[in-house]
Structures are given as C-alpha cells and as structure tokens.
Amino acid sequence: MFFLRIFAYLKRCDMQFKDIVGQRDVINRLTEIIDNGRVSHAQLFLGATAEGSLQLALAYLQYLCCEHRLHHDGGDLRADSCGECPSCKKLAQLMHPDLHLIFPNATTPKVSSTSVWSGDFMPEFREFVLQHNALGTIDDWYATMGTENKQGMIRENDAAHIVGDLALKSYEGGWKMMVIWMAEKMNTAAANELLKTLEEPTPGTLILLVAESDERLLPTIRSRVQTVRLRAENGERRAENKDEYAQLLVEWLRLLFKLKMKELSAQVDKLSNLGREQQKQFLGYALGVMRDCFLHGAAGLPVEIGSGDQKFDAMFPQMVTANNIELINTALNEALFALERNANTKIALMQLSFSMSKALKKR
Template sequence: MLFKDILGLAHIKKHLSMSADAGRIPHAQLFVGPEGCGLLPMALAYAQYIICNNTDGENNSGNSVCNLKFSSFSHPDMHFAFPVANSDKVKSHAVSDHYIHEWRQFAQEQPYGNLFDWYQLIEIEKKQGQIGVDEAQEIVKKLSLKSYEGGYKVMMIWMAERMNNAAANKLLKLIEEPPEKTIFLLLCQDEEQIIQTIKSRCQILHFPPLAEDTIAKALINNGASHEEAMQIAHEANGNFNKALDLLNQDSEDLIFEKWFVQWVRSAFKAKGNKAVIHELILWSEELAKTGRETQKKFLNFCMAVMRQALLLNYGVDELAYMKIHAEGFQLKKFAPFIHENNILTITEELENAIYHIERNGNAKIIFTDLSIKLTRLLHKKATEIT
C-alpha cells in the first residue's frame, strides 16, 4: 500500500513520513477514526514505509524486494491481528492466522471496508467476532522472535476495540515494553471501548472523515458522473466505504431503510390499534433471524436517521446528509415527529437495545420491547413554546 494511493489525509501522511524519517517512531500507536476514513490503508502504508526503509515521503524509494512483498501483504515482519470467530472452517480456538488468506484478499480488495464486510467475507456475520486471549498468546509468540530481515517488525491490530479484557491484560506489558524495533499499530473506530491501561501506553492519532471533494474525485475515477459523484459524496458523510456501496447499489443501508420504514409506519399505526401490534411482533421476529452484528448495525443506522430527522426539524438542512431511498417515505415529513421531547429517550432506548444484543439477549424480546416503546415516543408532543 502506497501513501500516494490513499485518499486525502495529506497532513497525516506528512506527519507519519516525517516522524519516521527523523527516527521518531513511537513503539505503540493508536489510530482512531470513523468508518471509511482510511485507517487500514494508512496503517499499511506507514508500516511499509518503516519496514522497507523508504524515504522522502515515497513508499517505493527503498528496498524494492521488500516493497514487492508488501504488495501482497506477505512480508514476514508484518503481523496482523483482527476480530475472528469459530466457523465451518475453524471449529475452535480461532485466531487471525486461520484467516490470513481471506485477510490479504480483504486488504487488497476492500481496504476501506468495515467490520461487517469482513465478517461476511469469512462467513461469520451471524456471530460476534473478537480478539481473544488465544490471539494474544499468538502475538506474544510472534513478537518474541527476531526480525526476519533484521529491521523493524510491526504488529497491526485492526478493530482493536474488539479485544476482550483477557487479551488486553495479557498484552499490556508487551505494549508498554516491546522488544527492540517492534511497533504496535492499533486501529479502532470507538476509542471509548479501548481500556484505559492500553490507551495510556499508546500515542493517539485521530483521523477525520474524508472531505466530500476527495470522495467525489475517487468516485469519478470509479466511473461515476460528476453529478452522481457529488450527490453520493454528500450522502456518504466522509465514509468512502459507504460511497462505494452506494455507487454499486450494494449498501446494507438500502436493506436497513426498508426495515426502518416498515418499523416506523407500523409504530405510527399501532396507537389505539391492537391489531398492528401483531405486525410489530412479526417485524421483530424477522430481525431476530439475522445475525447480531447485522442487528447492531441496523440499530446504529436507526440512531443516525433519528439525528438527521432532528436536524431537519430544527431547520439545519445543510447538515442533513442522509437520503432515504424507500418509495413513498420522505425524511422531511418524518422529521416533525423527532424533537427535543423524545430524541434523548429514543436514542437511549436504541443504545440499550445494542447493549443487550451485544450481551446475547433474546433478540425477539429486545426488538418487540423497543417497538412498543417507539409507538409511544413517536406520538409524544413537542414542547410548546408560549
């Protein structure tokens, strides 16, 4: 992965290359940024820059053989850890090395992909992957060995917030005092889920969402017209992965939109109509059949829609980027029902549902309970100003 191939983020590229050139490379770094901003490609390019002794901000100016190995993500001094789970392929004690071939494919084809894309590739989308203590033991074992080429070795932990406490505690000492010329790169979207003892041992670098112009140019290079690229770039809200999905009409958000519209329409009709409660129960049963990662992603989508509706209700249209494609549904008409008197409670209920799903609660009960609460909250009146 080359710095020049990464979208935008010129200031971060410059910071990383200049600090490496000056020999100021922190032994543990935490890259934090939203989905689709380029955490993974930037970390890959940075690791290649360090290991291959590249200079002057160029990835291909150093050892050509080393750079060639990186092009297939098979350099022996580059190690990876990422969330996994047992599957038909791996029956027990799954670790990253069991899925390394799929990981190389993912890094080459979907470097801006999200956790759900990864789970789909390795066919564990109905499970909740994690970085567990078995993985931590593998990391300790790998980093106890000397560098293959005598230089730096890098351990990249993608989606580090999926590391459980047992794994994090096992790695604490190693992250604090790694072997000579060993670098940890931890990548995460939610900094709050990283335990404090890990964060305190890392230098943190925050990534912003990508600029609309940057995404639009990339979409045009992928075959979109200028008008289409600008519209998708605005709707993607700095997320290049979502922009590509929208361009290819392959976004899971399109399915989530149908579920959301069906949900709120039934919730509106349910007031004073007991028969419609049966529709909400059937809807809950359908959602319960999907995987937990899908359920959590849908609930996060619902929170995003509610926030967008609130912005439209308050007349801040320029900040509203979302567009619902479901036929007959207009976010602007839905917006008046989301206001200061119910937005906090709705958000709290959605967050509680995510919490219980993560802890393997009964999905049918969780969604049925949430649906009944939504029928009350959507009919709650806004505060009248006198």
C-alpha cells in the first residue's frame, strides 16, 4: 500500500459528529435529547469500536459539554459541537479533568502489581485513542499495552476507582463523566460494584458504557442503562461514499489541468467541508485510483474512474506513469500526514493541488 500513516504528531481526536461516518439518525436523536435536557445518567453505546461506538460516545460528551453548540438548518446533521471552545479542546485531547476512562487491562512486564487498574496505563490509552481516532480495536489496544497474549479485564480495582472518582466534586463545575470502554470485559465483582453506582447515581454524574456486545453484560446492568445502538453501516453506505469521492476526485483532477484559481479554490472549499475522517478517506481513495491508473495504464487496461465521461476515463490513466507516480504518491501522503496532524485543511489541500498539478505535467 502507498499509505504512509504517521501519527507521531497527532495531538487530538476528531470528535465532532461530522467526523463520524454514517449514524446520522442516531446522532440527530442524541443531540435532540441533549438540547432538551433529558440526558440519562447511564447509557450503553452498543456497536463495534471500529464502526465508531467509542468515537460516538466521545463526540456525544463533547457536544454535551460544548460551550457553543452549532445548529444547522439544512444538511444531514442537525447539530454539532464547535470543536473550538476550551471544553471541546480538552475533550478532544482526552485531557478534560472531569473525564474518567476505564478499559480492559492486565499485568505486563512493566506493570506487575496485583492492584493493576486502568490508571496504570492512562498515558498509553490516551495515545492509543488519539492515534486511532477512537476506532482502534481491542487487539490494537492489547498490542499497545504489551500484555503478551494475556486478555485484559476490568476488575474490582477499576470498579473501586469508578466509585471513588464519581464521588469527587466536579473540577469544572459541570458533568462528571465516566467512560467504560469494552464494558463486556468487566468481571462479575466489578459489575456488581458498578451496579450500586447505577442504582444510586450521584447528581451530575454520567456513566457511558461502550460495548461491542451486550450478551456478556449482567441483565441487571442492561436494565439500568439506556441503550444507544449503532446502526450497522451496510455496504450501500460505503458505495454511496465511493460514488461521492469519485465525483469529487474527477472534478478536482479536471481543475488541476486547467489551474484556474477561482474554480480550484472553490473545489478545495468543497473538500474542506467534508469531515476530517472523510477527507482522509477521500485522499486514501485518490491514492488507490492513482495506483490503479499506474498499474492498469502500464498494462494497457482500462480504469473506471467514475467520471461518467468515457473520454476522460480513457485519457486520465495515461497521465500517471513511472515518471510521476512517486511524486503523486508523495504529494497525497504528505496531505494525509498534514490532515492527521490537524494542519489547516485548506492550505494542505491547496498545496496538494499545486504538487499534483506539477506532477501530472511530468508524465
């Protein structure tokens, strides 16, 4: 793959709703509940982490705490957090003092104490979430933690900290938030301890369980939480995105030949309006198309770019050759890298446009 994924400089997560792929109905229902002040103190976000259950839970908290919530008249998202206020920034860095995180853990060569708990791995976990934009799987986490094939668990030690942390006063005067990721990894003793907290919630406390399956959760816990079920994103939605990316890509490529600044700038604006995650997906899609153009073009095979214009589809692959594929590849990867570092999107995409335009002329 031509993907070059370097996350070393990534400092925060994309935790606005617009960065989440799909789930629009679920999100609109959640923002409506928050706007109406009907927030339930214990909720279960049910769905695969890779499909966005943790990402959604974190975006939900960011919206809940946002000081300048955005409301949109049109579009598929009715509301979103601003992403800019102090609260949004702290949550996006997982540095909000009232945000507590619990997750499966185990003893490792580095942490061998029998009283091991989530807090022993907090810097690693934070880094893990930020790196994977909250989409990393449990196996990714075990690899980061270095458990050496041991399964992680959420144990009594973690439960004691949940109770203790929620008993403290809120630092910032708002919600005290507890996120329990992979809640199905709680052992029975921990679950029973948590149950007491769920039965007698302290005011201003919010507990979000994030789980991939509710089968292993105690029925008594399930009955005390409000469940937010992620909609399975089917192939249809992905195909829809692909068509959208193909359309955007072809429009953009045509403009790279003409290099008319006004039109190019308008196209860059259009790309900038996608969420950060979609921008990265778009660049990933573009990388794939360029590679196909190079490989198929060299073999004299047709490439379906999706322009709906046979002449363009036949002409464009000839523009990607052994002379410029490396330049194109580097330009797209640099843009991806810039977006992952949260650089200014418009500048990054404009820079990319110039580099691509230059590369295409060197065929």
